Amino acid sequence: MFLFHAQAQDKASVSGVVKSKKNGETLIGASVRVAALNVGTTSNEYGFYSLSLPKGKHVLEISAVGVAIKQLEINLTGNLRMDVALEEANANELQGVVVKSSSTMSGRSLSSTQMGVEKLTMKETKNIPVLLGERDVLKTVQLLPGIKSAGEGSSGFYVRGGAADQNLILLDEAPVYNASHLLGFFSTFNSDAIKDINVYKGGMPAQYGGRLSSVLDIKMNDGNNQDYNVGGSLGLISAKLNVEGPIQKDKSSFLVSGRRTYIDMFLKASKDTAINQNTLYFYDLNGKMNFTLGSKDRLYLSGYFGRDKLGVGKTFALNWGNGTGTLRWNHIFSNKLFSNTSLIFSNYDYKISIRSGSNDVDVFSQIRDWNIKEELQWYVSDKHNLRMGVNAIYHTMRPGEITSSESSNFNNSILQRRYSWENAAYVSDVWKVSPKFNLSYGVRATAFSILGKGDFYNIDADGKVTDTVHYNDGQVVKTYFNLEPRAAASYQLNSSTSLKTSYVRNVQNLHLISNSTSASPTDKWVASTNIIKPEISDQVSLGYYKNLGNNVYELTVEAYYKTMQNQVDYRDGADVFNNDAIETQLLFGKGRAYGIEWLLKKKAGQFTGWLSYTLSKTERKINGINNGEWYNARQDRTHDIAIVGMYQLNDKWTFSANWIFYTGDAITFPSGKYKVDDQVVYYYTERNGYRMPNYHRLDLGATLQLAKRKKFSSELTFSLYNAYGRENAYTINFRESKDDPNKTEAVRVALFKFVPSVSYNFKF
Incomplete structure (x- = not known):
C-alpha cells in the first residue's frame, strides 16, 4: 500500500490546448503521447488535453491530421500547463505522417473502446x-x-x-x-x-x-485569429462566400459564411410567364465568434440561419428553414478538470400559402427548443477519464395552424400547441485497465415531462376517442423516466489488430410522422404523449479492426443486432396532418434490425479511397398492419455498396469517382383494383411487400489547381453525376392503359440522367 501511494505521488500532469499555428483553430482529436512509455491521450472537442506521467524527463509527440508532428522535451517536476501550436504539413510530410502515425491519426483508434x-x-x-x-x-x-x-x-x-x-x-x-x-x-x-x-x-x-x-455531430470553424481570409465559389446553381479573421490577433476571431442558389434568376430570364413567375431557391448563413478571455476561459458564440423558398406563380408558396444559436463557455478549473457550459436555441418551421381567388389559405407549423447544458471532464489519472453532465430542453411544438381570409370557404383550424421538458443527467468513465484492455461504461438518466395547456385523449383499439382530459397551463400530464446504460470494451490483440464490443440503450421522445415514401419539409414532429410512448432501442455490436500495409490500409468489420420498442407507424388511410388527436391515426409495435458492415480504406499515396459494404435487415411488427406479422420497414435494404476512389495525378490535377449500388427500397404497391361510380380505386394488402428496382450510379470528378500562392489560390472542379445515364426510379405510379382499360400500367419516373457541373473556387 505504501509503495502504491509513493508511486501515485511521483506522477504529475501535463495539460493544455492544441491548436493550428496557421489559423489559431483548436484541433479536435489531436494525439498527445509519450512513445517510450506507450501512453497517450487525445484532445477533446475544444482542443484541451490532459496526460498523467511519472515525474522526470519525457519526449511528448503531438500530431493531428493535416499538420506536422511536433516533438517537445519536458522535465516534469510538477503539474505543467503547455499549449501547443502545430504547423501545417506540406504534401510530402502529410503522406509521411499518415504512414508512420498510430491509428488515432485516421480518426479510428485500435485501443479506444468507441465503436461505430x-x-x-x-x-x-x-x-x-x-x-x-x-x-x-x-x-x-x-x-x-x-x-x-x-x-x-x-x-x-x-x-x-x-x-x-x-x-x-x-x-x-x-x-x-x-x-x-x-x-x-x-x-x-x-x-x-x-x-x-x-x-x-x-x-x-x-x-x-x-x-x-x-x-451526427458537426462542429463549425472557429475563425482565423492570425490573418484575414476570403474564400468562395461560383457554381452552376449556387455561389458561396466565406470571410474570417482576427478581431484581436491571438485573442479572438470571427467567421461569416454565406451561400445562395440562383435558380430563380434562370427562371426569371425565361420569356414564358408560366415559368418566370415561379420561385425556387435557398440561402443560408453561418456565423461564429470566439474570445480568449485568459489562460483558463474561452467564449464562443455561433449561429446558423437558412431558408428555402418554393413558389408556383402567385397561387402556391412553400418556405421552410432552420435557425440555431449557441453560446458556449469553456473553463479550465485545473490541469485535470475541464468545463463546458452551453445555452442553445433551435427553431424549425414551415409555411404554406395558397392563393386561389377568394380561397386564400396559410398553413404554419413550428418546433422550437431552448436548451441549457453543463458538462465536466475530469482526467482523474492516466487510467480514468470521467465525463459527467446535465442538460434541460424546453420544447414548444405548433403542429399546424390553418388560417384563411374572411371571404374564404375554408374554416380556420389551429391544432393544439404542445409543451414538454426533456431533462437528462449522465456520467461515463473510460478505464484503461491494461495496455491491451480498455473499458468504458456509463449511464444516462432521462425524464420527459409532458406539460399542459391542452386536451389529452384516451382511445380504444380502433383509434376512437373514448375520453378527453383538459390540463391547465404548466400542469404535468405525464412524466416518462428512463435509464440508458452504455458499455463498451476493446482488446488489442497486437499492434495492428483489435476486437471491440458494445451495448447501448437509447430513448427517443420526439417522433416524425409521415406517410410519404420520402422526407418532406411538411412532415410533422410530435412529442410523446399519454398514448405515444418513448421509443426505446437496445443495440449490441461486435467489431474487428485491422491495420494493414504499414498503416496505409484500414479494415473494419462490425456486426450489430438492435431491438426497438414503441415503434410508430400509421393506420391504413391515415390523415396525419389535420388531426388534433394524432394518436387516433397511429399504431404502435416493435422493430428489429441486424447486419454486418465492412470498410476497407486506403489512406496514403497518390491513390486513396474506400470500399464499403453493408448487409442488413430491418423489420417491424405492429398489430393492425400486415395481420400482425413481421414486415419490411420502409428503410430496409439488403445490400448497400459504395466504392470511392481519388487519384492525385500531379500538383495540378486530381481525379475522383464513386460507384453506388443498393437494393431497391421496400414499398407498398396496389395488389388489385375495383371501380366505384366508374372511378378506379386501388386496394392494398401487404405493407412494404414490394421492392423498387435496384439502384446504381457512377459519378466522376476532377479538380484542376489553377493557382496556389501564399496569398491566393484557385481551382476548377468538374463533376459528372450519373455518368452512364442510368434512369433510376424515383417513384413508380400506376394508371389505366390507354389501349386496354382492363390493364394497369406501372410508370417509372426518373429524376436525373446525366448531370454535368463545374464550379470555380478561390481563397485569398
Whole structure:
C-alpha cells in the first residue's frame, strides 16, 4: 500500500490546448503521447488535453491530421500547463505522417473502446464527385457503411435500420430538425463553414441522447485569429462566400459564411410567364465568434440561419428553414478538470400559402427548443477519464395552424400547441485497465415531462376517442423516466489488430410522422404523449479492426443486432396532418434490425479511397398492419455498396469517382383494383411487400489547381453525376392503359440522367 501511494505521488500532469499555428483553430482529436512509455491521450472537442506521467524527463509527440508532428522535451517536476501550436504539413510530410502515425491519426483508434464511429474532415470530402457541383457532407456520409441514402439525390439518411427522424443532427451542439435544402437535394451544411464531423452509429457516448439510431455531430470553424481570409465559389446553381479573421490577433476571431442558389434568376430570364413567375431557391448563413478571455476561459458564440423558398406563380408558396444559436463557455478549473457550459436555441418551421381567388389559405407549423447544458471532464489519472453532465430542453411544438381570409370557404383550424421538458443527467468513465484492455461504461438518466395547456385523449383499439382530459397551463400530464446504460470494451490483440464490443440503450421522445415514401419539409414532429410512448432501442455490436500495409490500409468489420420498442407507424388511410388527436391515426409495435458492415480504406499515396459494404435487415411488427406479422420497414435494404476512389495525378490535377449500388427500397404497391361510380380505386394488402428496382450510379470528378500562392489560390472542379445515364426510379405510379382499360400500367419516373457541373473556387 505504501509503495502504491509513493508511486501515485511521483506522477504529475501535463495539460493544455492544441491548436493550428496557421489559423489559431483548436484541433479536435489531436494525439498527445509519450512513445517510450506507450501512453497517450487525445484532445477533446475544444482542443484541451490532459496526460498523467511519472515525474522526470519525457519526449511528448503531438500530431493531428493535416499538420506536422511536433516533438517537445519536458522535465516534469510538477503539474505543467503547455499549449501547443502545430504547423501545417506540406504534401510530402502529410503522406509521411499518415504512414508512420498510430491509428488515432485516421480518426479510428485500435485501443479506444468507441465503436461505430466515422470521422470526416473537409479535406476528405473535397474531391468526391457531387450533384450540381455543391460539396455536401451528408452525401459523403452516405458513402460510409451502415449509413444509407434516403433516396435519389436526398440528403436524408438511414442508420442501422433506423428511420430518418432517429438521427440526432447537431450543429455546434444545436439540434437541426430538417437538414435539407431544395426538398432534400442539398443539405443545410455549408462545407466552407465546417471544421469536423463525427458520426456515431452505435455505442454512443453517454453525453448524447434523444434519438435511437445515430448522432451526427458537426462542429463549425472557429475563425482565423492570425490573418484575414476570403474564400468562395461560383457554381452552376449556387455561389458561396466565406470571410474570417482576427478581431484581436491571438485573442479572438470571427467567421461569416454565406451561400445562395440562383435558380430563380434562370427562371426569371425565361420569356414564358408560366415559368418566370415561379420561385425556387435557398440561402443560408453561418456565423461564429470566439474570445480568449485568459489562460483558463474561452467564449464562443455561433449561429446558423437558412431558408428555402418554393413558389408556383402567385397561387402556391412553400418556405421552410432552420435557425440555431449557441453560446458556449469553456473553463479550465485545473490541469485535470475541464468545463463546458452551453445555452442553445433551435427553431424549425414551415409555411404554406395558397392563393386561389377568394380561397386564400396559410398553413404554419413550428418546433422550437431552448436548451441549457453543463458538462465536466475530469482526467482523474492516466487510467480514468470521467465525463459527467446535465442538460434541460424546453420544447414548444405548433403542429399546424390553418388560417384563411374572411371571404374564404375554408374554416380556420389551429391544432393544439404542445409543451414538454426533456431533462437528462449522465456520467461515463473510460478505464484503461491494461495496455491491451480498455473499458468504458456509463449511464444516462432521462425524464420527459409532458406539460399542459391542452386536451389529452384516451382511445380504444380502433383509434376512437373514448375520453378527453383538459390540463391547465404548466400542469404535468405525464412524466416518462428512463435509464440508458452504455458499455463498451476493446482488446488489442497486437499492434495492428483489435476486437471491440458494445451495448447501448437509447430513448427517443420526439417522433416524425409521415406517410410519404420520402422526407418532406411538411412532415410533422410530435412529442410523446399519454398514448405515444418513448421509443426505446437496445443495440449490441461486435467489431474487428485491422491495420494493414504499414498503416496505409484500414479494415473494419462490425456486426450489430438492435431491438426497438414503441415503434410508430400509421393506420391504413391515415390523415396525419389535420388531426388534433394524432394518436387516433397511429399504431404502435416493435422493430428489429441486424447486419454486418465492412470498410476497407486506403489512406496514403497518390491513390486513396474506400470500399464499403453493408448487409442488413430491418423489420417491424405492429398489430393492425400486415395481420400482425413481421414486415419490411420502409428503410430496409439488403445490400448497400459504395466504392470511392481519388487519384492525385500531379500538383495540378486530381481525379475522383464513386460507384453506388443498393437494393431497391421496400414499398407498398396496389395488389388489385375495383371501380366505384366508374372511378378506379386501388386496394392494398401487404405493407412494404414490394421492392423498387435496384439502384446504381457512377459519378466522376476532377479538380484542376489553377493557382496556389501564399496569398491566393484557385481551382476548377468538374463533376459528372450519373455518368452512364442510368434512369433510376424515383417513384413508380400506376394508371389505366390507354389501349386496354382492363390493364394497369406501372410508370417509372426518373429524376436525373446525366448531370454535368463545374464550379470555380478561390481563397485569398
